[in-house]
Amino acid sequence: MPQAIQLEPVTHVAINVAWVVGAVAVAYGLGMALSWLLQRIHGRSAVVDDIEELTRRPLRATLMVIAAKTAVHHTSDPSSVWREGIDHALVIALMATNTWLVASLILVVERRAIASFAGGDKAMTDADRHRRKVRTQITVLRRLVVALVVVFGLASVLMTFPAFTNIGKTLFASAGVFSVVAGLAAQTSLGAAFAGIQISFSDAIRVGDVVVVEGEWGRIEEITLTYVVVHIWDERRLVLPCTYFIKTPFQNWTRNATALLGTVQLDVDFTVPLEAMRAELDRLLRADELWDGRAGVLQVIDAVDGSVRVRILVSAADAGALFDLRCHVREGMVTWLQRTQPGALLRHRLEHATARTADTVRPHVGAGQPRADSGLFTGSPGAEERGRAFEGPDSADDEDRADGREFAHARSRGE
Numbered sequence: 031m032p033q034a035i036q037l038e039p040v041t042h043v044a045i046n047v048a049w050v051v052g053a054v055a056v057a058y059g060l061g062m063a064l065s066w067l068l069q070r071i072h073g074r075s076a077v078v079d080d081i082e083e084l085t086r087r088p089l090r091a092t093l094m095v096i097a098a099k100t101a102v103h104h105t106s107d108p109s110s111v112w113r114e115g116i117d118h119a120l121v122i123a124l125m126a127t128n129t130w131l132v133a134s135l136i137l138v139v140e141r142r143a144i145a146s147f148a149g150g151d152k153a154m155t156d157a158d159r160h161r162r163k164v165r166t167q168i169t170v171l172r173r174l175v176v177a178l179v180v181v182f183g184l185a186s187v188l189m190t191f192p193a194f195t196n197i198g199k200t201l202f203a204s205a206g207v208f209s210v211v212a213g214l215a216a217q218t219s220l221g222a223a224f225a226g227i228q229i230s231f232s233d234a235i236r237v238g239d240v241v242v243v244e245g246e247w248g249r250i251e252e253i254t255l256t257y258v259v260v261h262i263w264d265e266r267r268l269v270l271p272c273t274y275f276i277k278t279p280f281q282n283w284t285r286n287a288t289a290l291l292g293t294v295q296l297d298v299d300f301t302v303p304l305e306a307m308r309a310e311l312d313r314l315l316r317a318d319e320l321w322d323g324r325a326g327v328l329q330v331i332d333a334v335d336g337s338v339r340v341r342i343l344v345s346a347a348d349a350g351a352l353f354d355l356r357c358h359v360r361e362g363m364v365t366w367l368q369r370t371q372p373g374a375l376l377r378h379r380l381e382h383a384t385a386r387t388a389d390t391v392r393p394h395v396g397a398g399q400p401r402a403d404s405g406l407f408t409g410s411p412g413a414e415e416r417g418r419a420f421e422g423p424d425s426a427d428d429e430d431r432a433d434g435r436e437f438a439h440a441r442s443r444g445e
Contacts, residue, residue: 061090129183
């Protein structure tokens with residue numbers, strides 16, 4: 031008889047577990063059937079396709095938790111010791127799966143919005159500024175909404191614990207503590223999130239923009255609520271906080287247009303034939319498909335230290351084409367100089383000077399011959415007159431000094 035009394039609760043628990051497992055299996059089968067049904071109509075509706083792909087697992091998980099909760103509610107004794115803990119765990123699981131399901135539905139909305147307003151999965155070029163702008167804003171909005179859904183879901187889970195509810199009421203009842211918490215959050219997490227939103231909707235940068243940050247040239251690969259990923263040209267990734275693009279100046283090469291100008295500089299000898307060099311530049315540009323025809327200029331920008339500095343200005347449709355075009359022009363001009371103008375290559379000259387006589391080095395200036403002044407404001411009547419223009423107000427001492435200078439000049443002239 032005692033053994034029967036001990037076996038009865040064990041049997042009852044086993045039956046409850048069997049009911050729960052059966053209910054979960056049925057719910058999982060229902061989820062699979064629903065997915066199969068949606069796959070049968072695949073291709074007829076893009077929305078249905080996205081729902082089937084993105085909500086398959088969270089929907090099955092939600093159905094399974096609901097089935098388990100229903101089975102426990104109808105088969106177990108409400109007065110059981112373990113009933114309260116199981117119910118609490120199932121409530122938390124249901125909140126988690128519902129949050130997962132809502133976040134997946136937000137992903138469906140994001141994909142449909144991008145397909146409708148940003149060209150979908152089509153490859154974007156630098157010229158697709160509007161599409162890149164819309165895609166950036168939709169992506170940031172999706173991340174923001176998903177973050178809010180997760181926060182509310184976590185808050186709902188925590189509110190199921192009585193201890194947290196009491197602590198929350200105590201904390202938020204104090205206005206001072208609430209102000210401190212809000213201020214700290216605004217300076218850290220919320221500040222970064224607001225910076226990400228500001229970047230997205232101010233159109234300062236977009237996904238796909240070519241930028242120069244921290245001395246690195248790359249393309250914006252991802253914009254989140256807290257950081258921005260820049261894909262550097264050499265395959266590195268530069269991760270910067272969103273606040274960086276709010277507080278620090280940076281270059282955006284595709285802000286309004288993708289076409290750019292670039293320069294190539296060469297130091298050549300003074301004997302270089304500039305007109306022939308311009309003709310060769312024109313030939314190189316016309317033969318290169320990367321040149322967009324907007325600019326092709328050769329100018330001498332400096333001529334010092336025994337060399338002539340030539341700057342070549344070219345244009346291309348985007349940053350990548352411009353980089354390669356500059357390399358092509360530089361290589362072509364160097365090859366042309368080597369082949370046709372070897373004398374125009376930069377060289378350094380040395381001159382061996384012979385000994386010179388004193389008269390050669392410092393020629394004698396005869397009487398009555400003009401001589402260059404040695405000072406700008408002193409040493410000659412003209413220099414003294416220029417100097418008086420910068421003197422202060424006239425005074426008795428100034429007049430005396432002026433008379434003394436005039437007397438000295440007169441004596442030097444023999445008057």
